[in-house]
Structures are given as structure tokens and as C-alpha cells.
Amino acid sequence: MAAMDTAADPRFPVPGLATLLWRGFRKTCPRCGQARLFGAFLKTQEHCPACTQQLGHIRADDFPPYLTMVVVGHIIVPLILLTEREFQPSIALHLSLWLPATLLLAFWFLPRLKGMIIGLMLHLGLRGDETQ
């Protein structure tokens, strides 16, 4: 916790975990919620322009894509099975429906889940380069 407090504006106290996660999900700075978390699609800003929280050094690595696969898989696979059981559409119709849906959901969830992971890492005081 001390590492995250050193560079940030003291006018913005560290919120609780639920707030950190929600602000990350909204793709805003987990600490203040007033500025964008990402400069590009998944590129974290070096620091928050509103509260000066250092963000660029936090490395979420493979956890956001892993979570995205889990979440999107738990949405898409039941829908595929339900559709197959109820309507038995052709394979071509399955592919034309579920491949774009999977891509859209993955691109929608990935930055949001990365924001949540960054919020979680801020809460835990992690940067992602720790060694055991």
C-alpha cells in the first residue's frame, strides 16, 4: 500500500476494493475515477492526469486475457449449446453467429477486466514485477 501512496495526490484517498474494481471496470483511474485508465486500447497511461497515481509500471500480464476467456466462454458456450438444442442450425450459421459474438465480447471485456486487475493490484500494492 505504501508504494502506491507515495506519488499520488493526497486529495484522493485510496478507495476500498469494490470501488477500485468498479472504476477499473469503467476504464477510469482506479484511485480517483476521474481520468481514463488507458491511453490506447490496452496501453495503461504512465500516470493519472487527475490524481497523479503512477499506473504505467503496473503489469497485469496474462491475467486479464485469461479472465476474458473464462468470462466470454461462460457466456458463449451455454448460448451455443442452447441454440443447438432448440434450433439445430447449420454449422455455417453457428460460425457466422458465434465467432463475431465471441470477438465482440472479448474486445469489450478485455480492457474492462484489465482495469479491474489493475485496481486489484493497486489494492494489494502489487506492480507485477515481484519475484518469489
Ligand SMILES: [Zn+2]
Ligand atoms: Zn486518478
